[in-house]
Amino acid sequence: MSALRESLGFLTSRLRQVGIFVALILIVLLFQVLTDGILLQPQNVTNLVVQNSYILILAIGMVMVIIAGHIDLSVGSIAGFIGAVSGVMIVHWGWAWWIAIPACLLVGALVGAWQGYWIAYVGIPAFIVTLAGMLIFRGLTLITLKNQQITPFPAELRALGGGFLPDISGGTSVLEWLTVILGVGGTAAILFQAIKERRVRRKFNLENEPMAWFAIKTGFIALLMLSITFLLASYRGTPIVLIVLAVLVIVYSALMNNSIFGRHTYAIGGNLHAAELSGIKTKAVTFRLFVNMGVLAALAGLVFTARLNSAQPAGGTGFELDSIAAAFIGGAAVQGGIGTVAGAMVGGLIMGVLNNGMSILGLGTDYQQLIKGLVLLLAVGFDIFNKNRSSGGGSAIGKRFKLKTTPPAGAETKEPAQDRPVAVPAGTQQKSAVRNP
Amino acid sequence: MNVPILQMRGITKTFPGVKALQDVTLDVNRGEVHAICGENGAGKSTLMKVLSGVYAHNTFEGDILFENEPCDFSTISDSEKRGIVIIHQELALSPYLSIAENIYLGNELARNGWVDWRKTNLEAAKLLARVGLSENPVTPIQHISVGKQQLVEIAKALSKEVKLLILDEPTAALNDEDSDHLLDLILHLKGQGVTSIIISHKLNEIRKVADAVTIIRDGKSIETLRLDQGQITQERIIRGMVGRDLESLYPDRTPSIGEEVLRIEDWTVQHPQDHSRTVVHNASLNVRKGEVVGLAGLMGAGRTELAMSVFGRTYGRAVSGKVYKYGKEISTATVSDAIQHGIAYATEDRKHYGLNLIEDIKRNISMAALHKLAKRGWVDKNEETTVANRYRKSMNIKAPSVAAITGKLSGGNQQKVVLSKWMFSDPDVLILDEPTRGIDVGAKFEIYTIIAQLAAEGKAVIVISSELPELLGICDRIYTLSAGHVTGEVPIAEATQESLMHFMTQEKE
Numbered sequence: 001m002s003a004l005r006e007s008l009g010f011l012t013s014r015l016r017q018v019g020i021f022v023a024l025i026l027i028v029l030l031f032q033v034l035t036d037g038i039l040l041q042p043q044n045v046t047n048l049v050v051q052n053s054y055i056l057i058l059a060i061g062m063v064m065v066i067i068a069g070h071i072d073l074s075v076g077s078i079a080g081f082i083g084a085v086s087g088v089m090i091v092h093w094g095w096a097w098w099i100a101i102p103a104c105l106l107v108g109a110l111v112g113a114w115q116g117y118w119i120a121y122v123g124i125p126a127f128i129v130t131l132a133g134m135l136i137f138r139g140l141t142l143i144t145l146k147n148q149q150i151t152p153f154p155a156e157l158r159a160l161g162g163g164f165l166p167d168i169s170g171g172t173s174v175l176e177w178l179t180v181i182l183g184v185g186g187t188a189a190i191l192f193q194a195i196k197e198r199r200v201r202r203k204f205n206l207e208n209e210p211m212a213w214f215a216i217k218t219g220f221i222a223l224l225m226l227s228i229t230f231l232l233a234s235y236r237g238t239p240i241v242l243i244v245l246a247v248l249v250i251v252y253s254a255l256m257n258n259s260i261f262g263r264h265t266y267a268i269g270g271n272l273h274a275a276e277l278s279g280i281k282t283k284a285v286t287f288r289l290f291v292n293m294g295v296l297a298a299l300a301g302l303v304f305t306a307r308l309n310s311a312q313p314a315g316g317t318g319f320e321l322d323s324i325a326a327a328f329i330g331g332a333a334v335q336g337g338i339g340t341v342a343g344a345m346v347g348g349l350i351m352g353v354l355n356n357g358m359s360i361l362g363l364g365t366d367y368q369q370l371i372k373g374l375v376l377l378l379a380v381g382f383d384i385f386n387k388n389r390s391s392g393g394g395s396a397i398g399k400r401f402k403l404k405t406t407p408p409a410g411a412e413t414k415e416p417a418q419d420r421p422v423a424v425p426a427g428t429q430q431k432s433a434v435r436n437p
Numbered sequence: 438m439n440v441p442i443l444q445m446r447g448i449t450k451t452f453p454g455v456k457a458l459q460d461v462t463l464d465v466n467r468g469e470v471h472a473i474c475g476e477n478g479a480g481k482s483t484l485m486k487v488l489s490g491v492y493a494h495n496t497f498e499g500d501i502l503f504e505n506e507p508c509d510f511s512t513i514s515d516s517e518k519r520g521i522v523i524i525h526q527e528l529a530l531s532p533y534l535s536i537a538e539n540i541y542l543g544n545e546l547a548r549n550g551w552v553d554w555r556k557t558n559l560e561a562a563k564l565l566a567r568v569g570l571s572e573n574p575v576t577p578i579q580h581i582s583v584g585k586q587q588l589v590e591i592a593k594a595l596s597k598e599v600k601l602l603i604l605d606e607p608t609a610a611l612n613d614e615d616s617d618h619l620l621d622l623i624l625h626l627k628g629q630g631v632t633s634i635i636i637s638h639k640l641n642e643i644r645k646v647a648d649a650v651t652i653i654r655d656g657k658s659i660e661t662l663r664l665d666q667g668q669i670t671q672e673r674i675i676r677g678m679v680g681r682d683l684e685s686l687y688p689d690r691t692p693s694i695g696e697e698v699l700r701i702e703d704w705t706v707q708h709p710q711d712h713s714r715t716v717v718h719n720a721s722l723n724v725r726k727g728e729v730v731g732l733a734g735l736m737g738a739g740r741t742e743l744a745m746s747v748f749g750r751t752y753g754r755a756v757s758g759k760v761y762k763y764g765k766e767i768s769t770a771t772v773s774d775a776i777q778h779g780i781a782y783a784t785e786d787r788k789h790y791g792l793n794l795i796e797d798i799k800r801n802i803s804m805a806a807l808h809k810l811a812k813r814g815w816v817d818k819n820e821e822t823t824v825a826n827r828y829r830k831s832m833n834i835k836a837p838s839v840a841a842i843t844g845k846l847s848g849g850n851q852q853k854v855v856l857s858k859w860m861f862s863d864p865d866v867l868i869l870d871e872p873t874r875g876i877d878v879g880a881k882f883e884i885y886t887i888i889a890q891l892a893a894e895g896k897a898v899i900v901i902s903s904e905l906p907e908l909l910g911i912c913d914r915i916y917t918l919s920a921g922h923v924t925g926e927v928p929i930a931e932a933t934q935e936s937l938m939h940f941m942t943q944e945k946e
Binding site (some may be wrong): 206258266271274277279280281337 | 505773792804808819
């Protein structure tokens with residue numbers, strides 16, 4: 001009984017992380033049924049990955065900016081601007097891709113430095129600076145492109161958007177073996193890492209995760225990885241952009257968890273005054289965060305341009321909203337200090353599956369936007385609701401730990417029911433929308 | 438002649454775990470200026486909140502009679518209807534609205550829901566004349582000085598036909614000229630029949646305006662001194678304020694004091710917004726190896742302002758003066774400079790300035806010296822956990838593990854996390870600002886033991902505290918501050934609560 005209570009108590013404390021994962025699964029299952037199985041067909045899974053890659057790249061930088069307590073509304077325009085710059089460099093000036101890509105990332109860094117300067121050193125709120133940036137860089141995009149798209153791009157650059165790793169079996173096998181090797185190897189590495197970390201936590205007596213939960217969670221992630229591997233391998237193999245994304249996720253997760261820079265970012269978002277009084281150079285950290293955001297926005301712009309094989313005046317429009325939504329659905333806190341790269345990726349996938357699933361169903365952007373908006377509102381509303389409940393509805397921290405002593409039993413029974421609103425309203429909206437036509 | 442206007446009898450107010458007021462009696466006569474005196478945290482402001490209805494009548498015990506009628510206020514507006522108006526230390530004015538709008542905020546002069554601007558500005562101008570403020574009523578509040586804003590607050594009180602005006606430390610934020618003007622106004626209003634209660638610990642002010650003084654100590658009313666009986670003297674007031682018993686326990690220590698570690702010379706700091714105010718005047722002090730030095734002072738004396746301006750200029754503007762460490766001048770212009778020179782400052786407000794409450798213990802402990810745990814920018818988390826566990830044990834931080842969130846710890850344990858953070862940065866000088874504020878008695882003793890141990894390890898420790906017995910219990914030497922001036926330096930052997938309070942209330946020449 002006490003063991004059960006303990007593990008239920010643990011799940012309650014991790015309600016948000018569990019909830020977001022369950023929500024993703026429910027949404028996938030829902031669309032799998034609604035689309036008669038099209039959603040999880042190998043070709044569509046590959047599309048899903050490639051289509052969402054640039055939003056996910058942006059979401060990495062965005063969640064970092066949000067953790068520090070800022071926001072960036074300009075990333076869509078920056079992505080569009082860099083797309084235009086790459087068009088001029090590669091198509092008009094004939095630069096080789098291996099010069100043009102670093103050059104574009106450098107331009108992105110300069111753009112980020114421009115915004116970071118105003119935010120960190122002048123002290124203008126990020127909301128204002130990046131709102132201005134949204135207009136400035138959209139304007140520069142139009143000027144650079146002279147209002148016309150630039151196309152076509154050479155195959156080397158297009159590979160960044162739509163290319164795949166080479167098929168080592170020469171197309172003879174049903175499964176693409178390089179993908180299988182990468183997928184199985186990656187899964188093994190994740191399992192190994194998870195077990196190692198658990199061992200370290202246990203050694204230092206920090207372990208509070210019940211064994212059963214750890215096994216289920218890790219097993220599930222492994223299963224998920226393997227099934228994606230299988231689906232990708234039975235189509236055309238591993239998209240190059242997926243490799244790029246995987247490297248970014250690994251590097252940035254490590255950066256946020258283990259580097260001084262990452263830890264200072266959390267400290268600034270958690271309590272700016274305490275961070276300052278602890279000698280953290282808050283302005284320098286903020287400045288670097290925006291430089292980093294600029295580089296990632298540039299990369300997203302390149303991937304997007306490569307995928308469309310054209311630099312377009314309207315390229316990147318609305319990306320900022322999708323990436324901000326991804327970060328918040330993924331558990332980042334509006335006040336800063338809380339959030340993870342992995343969470344933002346799950347949040348981005350939820351948005352991606354919604355987009356993709358609704359497109360397959362032939363829903364117009366009108367309903368797509370309506371539903372995505374509701375999902376974002378519910379996800380963050382659920383967070384606030386959850387926090388208020390556990391702190392007794394008050395704002396004072398004193399109340400928060402007073403409530404700690406209330407018996408968990410009453411609260412536990414409520415949890416699973418409250419777990420659902422994230423996913424269900426999306427589903428119900430969905431059904432009613434389908435019945436209309 | 439002495440007609441009572443207000444009688445408070447047997448007022449007892451408890452907060453969870455604390456008796457803020459205990460059987461307090463207060464008698465105020467019609468037409469007098471009645472001062473309330475007491476140390477920081479004695480319960481003065483709580484008593485005034487009880488009187489003005491900030492605390493509803495059913496949340497405390499005791500009776501209040503105003504003009505011989507019982508009062509049971511539930512909100513401030515109930516007390517205002519009876520003519521009792523309180524002006525808080527933090528002014529409640531809206532900076533972007535005009536003087537007139539502020540005066541009638543909440544009581545707008547309106548006809549059918551539409552504001553009558555002509556009447557508003559006209560009436561406001563009349564009130565401004567009464568308080569002696571020559572400003573246009575349409576001037577936005579933010580464009581007039583704090584002293585004038587205080588007068589606007591009083592004009593606002595007059596607009597409510599005030600009979601009893603309560604002023605909570607009205608001159609704390611004012612310069613001398615504005616203070617004098619305000620005190621004159623209080624006497625002027627007295628001539629017009631307005632009774633005032635003024636909370637203050639500035640003895641010169643009290644001597645100037647008060648007809649009676651009630652002294653509050655540890656939530657109890659000690660005595661009421663009356664001018665017409667010749668009782669209002671500095672000695673009587675000080676004796677009443679400090680007669681506190683030294684019951685708490687302090688760890689035994691035999692100080693071994695070495696060379697001078699830190700010396701501050703001619704330190705002067707201006708208020709960050711109000712440039713007419715100098716918060717710290719030419720302060721000089723030093724601290725030696727293995728020594729615990731106390732900084733005593735009443736509210737507004739400039740203790741925290743002094744400490745924070747030294748620690749990376751985190752307070753004030755136009756900071757001037759010199760800081761020496763081991764006899765060599767150093768710069769502490771940024772927090773990281775100060776930390777690099779081995780200075781640590783543990784704030785009086787741990788929730789807002791000391792801790793990241795949403796993070797766990799180990800990450801808070803490592804926050805000020807993360808580089809010590811890192812190689813090439815990457816943090817060794819195992820080392821971090823080991824370090825945090827070491828402090829959890831040595832400081833006796835009560836938590837299930839170092840992965841516990843600091844926001845969920847008790848005040849005492851939070852304070853230990855803050856101290857651990859600074860000890861890990863390995864400073865030579867620790868400035869501890871109110872290290873035992875909001876902590877229960879048991880944890881206080883633990884904090885004292887830690888301070889004694891730090892000194893025994895050869896650290897130089899500066900303790901800022903509002904509790905004189907605490908300073909007497911743990912310090913080797915005590916500086917007193919009053920209105921930004923260092924007014925005394927007392928070796929512990931000569932220090933008593935009375936002698937310290939003398940210096941703390943001393944006025945400048």
